[in-house]
Amino acid sequence: DQQVKQNSPSLSVQEGRISILNCDYTNSMFDYFLWYKKYPAEGPTFLISISSIKDKNEDGRFTVFLNKSAKHLSLHIVPSQPGDSAVYFCAMRSSGDKLTFGTGTRLAVRP
Amino acid sequence: DTGVSQDPRHKITKRGQNVTFRCDPISEHNRLYWYRQTLGQGPEFLTYFQNEAQLEKSRLLSDRFSAERPKGSFSTLEIQRTEQGDSAMYLCASSLGGWGNQPQHFGDGTRLSIL
Numbered sequence: 001d002q003q004v005k006q007n008s009p010s011l012s013v014q015e016g017r018i019s020i021l022n023c024d025y026t027n028s029m030f031d032y033f034l035w036y037k038k039y040p041a042e043g044p045t046f047l048i049s050i051s052s053i054k055d056k057n058e059d060g061r062f063t064v065f066l067n068k069s070a071k072h073l074s075l076h077i078v079p080s081q082p083g084d085s086a087v088y089f090c091a092m093r094s095s096g097d098k099l100t101f102g103t104g105t106r107l108a109v110r111p
Numbered sequence: 112d113t114g115v116s117q118d119p120r121h122k123i124t125k126r127g128q129n130v131t132f133r134c135d136p137i138s139e140h141n142r143l144y145w146y147r148q149t150l151g152q153g154p155e156f157l158t159y160f161q162n163e164a165q166l167e168k169s170r171l172l173s174d175r176f177s178a179e180r181p182k183g184s185f186s187t188l189e190i191q192r193t194e195q196g197d198s199a200m201y202l203c204a205s206s207l208g209g210w211g212n213q214p215q216h217f218g219d220g221t222r223l224s225i226l
Contacts, residue, residue: 043217043219046215097142097206097208103152
């Protein structure tokens with residue numbers, strides 16, 4: 001069973017506009033939520049995270065929102081830049097310290 | 112901070128052969144993780160260590176797979192009698208466990224291709 005879903009395989013956004021990436025989950029035991037960015041031929045790079053006791057965390061152009069009642073996580077990037085074009089994965093931690101990842105969303109930022 | 116280092120970057124081998132991958136974590140990190148990623152999927156957890164102790168193993172990790180971290184620094188992942196289905200990207204990550212919520216930082220992976 002897929003505990004973490006990223007329902008949009010791809011997203012295209014104009015440079016300067018907002019990019020919104022979404023993630024839904026089913027396991028209410030997840031307590032720490034992260035976003036990673038991945039370029040081709042590289043490993044995932046950590047972007048931003050949020051613990052289950054918060055609903056928002058900001059770091060520069062990146063903001064992560066957590067809605068625990070809806071079991072929904074989102075990442076906002078504003079303004080979007082061409083260098084943001086990559087595959088974005090959400091990841092979540094439950095028991096122990098293992099992460100469960102979504103299947104990824106490919107973001108393309110058009111100049 | 113030199114990042115997580117994995118070796119080799121690519122490995123091509125024939126079915127039935129044994130392969131071993133190495134991971135060097137970020138130097139001050141006490142936790143080390145192995146994940147596997149196939150095309151179109153996110154990374155899947157395999158196992159993790161705190162120092163030299165292997166704390167958790169996924170049921171994905173069949174008995175052909177073994178991981179070690181003998182001195183609590185680098186780790187090796189060995190696959191015996193490789194099968195076609197083992198073809199994947201093998202990712203290593205490390206973190207500073209035991210200090211609240213700490214993100215895992217990934218290496219660039221070893222891509223395994225089974226002929």
